[in-house]
Amino acid sequence: MTIKKMNVESFNLDHTKVKAPYIRVAGYKDGKVDQVVKYDIRFTQPNVEQMPMRAMHTLEHLLAENIRNYSDDVIDVSPMGCQTGFYMAMMNFDSVEKMSELVEKTLKDVLAAEEIPAQNEVQCGFASAHDLKGAKHYAEKMLAGRDEWDIVFG
Incomplete structure:
Protein backbone atom coordinates (compact mmCIF):
# COMPACT_ATOMS: atom_id res chain seq x y z
CA MET A 1 0.00 0.00 0.00
CA THR A 2 1.31 3.44 -0.92
CA ILE A 3 0.91 5.98 1.85
CA LYS A 4 0.60 9.63 0.88
CA LYS A 5 3.08 11.95 2.63
CA MET A 6 1.17 14.10 5.09
CA ASN A 7 1.76 17.56 6.58
CA VAL A 8 1.64 16.20 10.14
CA GLU A 9 4.88 14.51 11.21
CA SER A 10 3.20 11.83 13.29
CA PHE A 11 0.98 10.83 10.36
CA ASN A 12 4.18 9.92 8.50
CA LEU A 13 5.41 7.75 11.37
CA ASP A 14 4.77 4.05 10.80
CA HIS A 15 2.84 3.27 13.97
CA THR A 16 3.10 -0.47 13.25
CA LYS A 17 6.89 -0.35 13.66
CA VAL A 18 7.31 1.66 16.86
CA LYS A 19 7.71 -0.03 20.24
CA ALA A 20 6.31 1.78 23.26
CA PRO A 21 7.31 3.06 25.71
CA TYR A 22 9.70 5.54 24.16
CA ILE A 23 10.69 9.18 23.92
CA ARG A 24 11.69 10.71 20.59
CA VAL A 25 12.04 14.10 18.95
CA ALA A 26 8.99 14.53 16.74
CA GLY A 27 9.89 17.87 15.21
CA TYR A 28 11.69 21.19 15.29
CA LYS A 29 10.55 24.72 14.58
CA ASP A 30 13.28 27.31 14.26
CA GLY A 31 12.54 30.93 15.02
CA LYS A 32 14.82 33.92 14.58
CA VAL A 33 16.55 33.18 17.88
CA ASP A 34 14.91 30.19 19.52
CA GLN A 35 14.07 26.63 18.58
CA VAL A 36 10.94 24.75 19.63
CA ASN A 69 9.34 22.23 38.61
CA TYR A 70 12.38 20.87 36.77
CA SER A 71 12.58 23.03 33.65
CA ASP A 72 11.67 26.53 32.56
CA ASP A 73 11.93 25.37 28.94
CA VAL A 74 8.49 23.71 28.89
CA ILE A 75 6.05 25.33 26.49
CA ASP A 76 3.25 22.78 26.51
CA VAL A 77 2.22 19.25 27.45
CA SER A 78 -0.54 17.93 25.18
CA PRO A 79 -2.34 14.59 25.16
CA MET A 80 -2.39 12.63 21.91
CA GLY A 81 -5.84 12.10 20.49
CA CYS A 82 -5.08 8.39 20.08
CA GLN A 83 -4.62 8.23 23.87
CA THR A 84 -1.22 6.52 23.67
CA GLY A 85 0.95 9.35 24.97
CA PHE A 86 1.73 13.05 25.08
CA TYR A 87 3.53 15.67 23.07
CA MET A 88 5.80 18.01 24.98
CA ALA A 89 6.96 21.22 23.36
CA MET A 90 10.20 22.62 24.72
CA MET A 91 12.15 25.81 24.02
CA ASN A 92 15.82 25.35 23.04
CA PHE A 93 15.87 21.88 24.60
CA ASP A 94 17.29 19.40 22.10
CA SER A 95 18.29 16.33 24.10
CA VAL A 96 16.30 13.12 24.32
CA GLU A 97 18.55 12.07 27.20
CA LYS A 98 17.76 15.21 29.23
CA MET A 99 14.08 14.99 28.27
CA SER A 100 14.05 11.42 29.55
CA GLU A 101 15.52 12.59 32.85
CA LEU A 102 12.80 15.26 33.18
CA VAL A 103 10.06 12.77 32.38
CA GLU A 104 11.47 10.24 34.85
CA LYS A 105 11.54 12.81 37.69
CA THR A 106 8.04 13.97 36.81
CA LEU A 107 6.61 10.45 36.69
CA LYS A 108 8.07 9.81 40.13
CA ASP A 109 6.15 12.89 41.27
CA VAL A 110 3.01 11.36 39.76
CA LEU A 111 3.53 8.24 41.87
CA ALA A 112 3.87 10.39 45.00
CA ALA A 113 0.85 12.57 44.21
CA GLU A 114 -2.01 12.62 46.68
CA GLU A 115 -4.15 15.10 44.77
CA ILE A 116 -4.73 16.24 41.21
CA PRO A 117 -3.64 19.80 40.40
CA ALA A 118 -6.40 22.11 39.17
CA GLN A 119 -9.15 19.50 39.60
CA ASN A 120 -11.97 21.98 39.96
CA GLU A 121 -14.51 23.61 37.69
CA VAL A 122 -12.71 26.95 37.67
CA GLN A 123 -9.36 25.58 36.41
CA CYS A 124 -10.43 22.51 34.42
CA GLY A 125 -12.97 22.04 31.66
CA PHE A 126 -13.96 18.52 32.79
CA ALA A 127 -13.10 18.50 36.49
CA SER A 128 -15.12 15.38 37.26
CA ALA A 129 -13.21 13.27 34.71
CA HIS A 130 -10.08 12.22 36.59
CA ASP A 131 -8.53 9.00 37.86
CA LEU A 132 -5.45 9.35 40.07
CA LYS A 133 -5.07 5.60 40.55
CA GLY A 134 -5.18 5.09 36.78
CA ALA A 135 -2.63 7.87 36.19
CA LYS A 136 -0.29 6.24 38.69
CA HIS A 137 -0.71 2.89 36.92
CA TYR A 138 0.47 4.37 33.60
CA ALA A 139 3.29 6.28 35.30
CA GLU A 140 4.50 3.00 36.85
CA LYS A 141 4.20 1.21 33.53
CA MET A 142 6.17 3.92 31.73
CA LEU A 143 8.87 3.95 34.41
CA ALA A 144 9.16 0.16 34.22
CA GLY A 145 10.30 0.57 30.60
CA ARG A 146 12.80 3.35 31.41
CA ASP A 147 15.81 1.46 30.05
CA GLU A 148 14.15 1.23 26.63
CA TRP A 149 12.89 4.80 26.17
CA ASP A 150 15.56 5.47 23.57
CA ILE A 151 14.49 2.51 21.42
CA VAL A 152 11.71 3.78 19.17
CA PHE A 153 11.62 0.98 16.61
CA GLY A 154 11.62 -2.53 18.02
Missing part, protein backbone atom coordinates in the same frame (compact mmCIF):
# COMPACT_ATOMS: atom_id res chain seq x y z
CA VAL A 37 11.48 21.01 19.97
CA LYS A 38 8.45 18.71 20.04
CA TYR A 39 8.84 15.40 21.87
CA ASP A 40 6.70 12.30 21.42
CA ILE A 41 6.35 10.70 24.86
CA ARG A 42 4.73 7.36 24.07
CA PHE A 43 3.26 5.41 26.98
CA THR A 44 1.34 2.63 25.25
CA GLN A 45 1.63 0.70 22.01
CA PRO A 46 -0.30 2.38 19.17
CA ASN A 47 -3.33 0.44 17.95
CA VAL A 48 -2.91 -2.07 20.77
CA GLU A 49 -3.51 -0.23 24.05
CA GLN A 50 -4.94 3.18 24.82
CA MET A 51 -4.99 4.96 28.15
CA PRO A 52 -8.50 5.49 29.49
CA MET A 53 -9.52 9.14 29.15
CA ARG A 54 -9.84 9.83 32.89
CA ALA A 55 -6.40 8.40 33.69
CA MET A 56 -4.87 10.26 30.76
CA HIS A 57 -6.56 13.51 31.77
CA THR A 58 -5.15 13.18 35.28
CA LEU A 59 -1.71 12.31 33.94
CA GLU A 60 -1.88 15.41 31.74
CA HIS A 61 -2.56 17.64 34.77
CA LEU A 62 0.21 16.03 36.81
CA LEU A 63 2.77 16.09 33.99
CA ALA A 64 1.96 19.64 32.94
CA GLU A 65 2.18 20.99 36.48
CA ASN A 66 5.12 18.98 37.81
CA ILE A 67 7.52 18.98 34.86
CA ARG A 68 7.74 22.75 35.19
